[in-house]
Amino acid sequence: MGHSQAEKAATRERVLRIASRKVRENGMAAPGVAEIMQEAGLTHGGFYKHFASRDDLIAQAAATALAERPVEMEELAGMSEQDRQAGLIDSYLGREHRDSPGIGCGLVTLGAAAGRGDQALKEAYERRVRGYLNLFGGNDSEEARAEAMLTLSALVGATLIARAVADPALSDELLETVARQLTGQQDHPEASAPRGL
Template sequence: MGHSQTEKAATRERVLRIASRKVRADGMTGPGVAEVMKEAGLTHGGFYKHFASRDDLIAQAAAAALTEGSATVERLAGKNQQDLRTGLIDAYLGKRHRDSPATGCALVTLGAAAGRGDQPLKESYEQRVRAYLDRFGGDDSEEARAEAMLTLSALVGATLLSRAVADPALSDELLETVAEQLKRQ
């Protein structure tokens, strides 16, 4: 008995969501087809009903990761209704975001891969960068644009560094100090 188009689309989205989380957590080379399909409760053989190849899955998962991770951070930032910029800084440089790369912003986890990646990945990455710059840039003045670039670079860099160091105290200090400095601007 065949599956309806709705069921097939739902299955495809589930596989893509799982792969997206794995790409954010483990990078572009991390997730294997068998691993993703097993977590989705499917057989490896069913994979090709949904994706042309592993590369196709990973490319689509990376694009989804960039969108989903940003949406999560935006949702957390929205808790500060008085100052959305401060809310975004707090959400991005929070321990929750640092400790949850699988559900966080993929600008951090996919930066190096995008730098070495193909044009579609670079374009997906650039879309997220531009969205954040617009979010911070506000009035489009040269000064506001420069501040937006500095803020985004500090957010991504501090999060990357805080995840990469072994010393938990240094990791916390990176997040707290950069957040404090950004809020002073």
């Protein structure tokens, strides 16, 4: 790849990362091309060197947000099933994940959009769902699959509600209570690792 082609690829990747963060923070309708390009340090006119349209960028950004597999998931994947599940639950239901939707799990912020979206977005969403189900041992047995589905639904739902309520105490209580119920712990220790599941 020549220098200019490598530069172009790097620039495109930077724009895509910014757009991916913005769709997680504000949904697919909100980010404008000018805003994204400005944050990337580029002019609006350069946009069409990289993407066919705003819709093209936003669709790719959503797919990127759903495809990202954070380092924490890779680390947790090597643990025993019980430790892996507890680690994922604590990380997913941590305050940092709740408070950082731009680097958080796309399942929470893009669920409604995927439900109304085209086939490609639905498939990207489904791949992330299947990835979590596999990580929770959802392929081990029918019972394990049902448990994995319940756990994933509780994680996504609790995070969505915790972000949406106005009362910070209720938001914290939601996260802590659901984590306790899922792990069977008496206390929900705040996980210290960076979130972004």
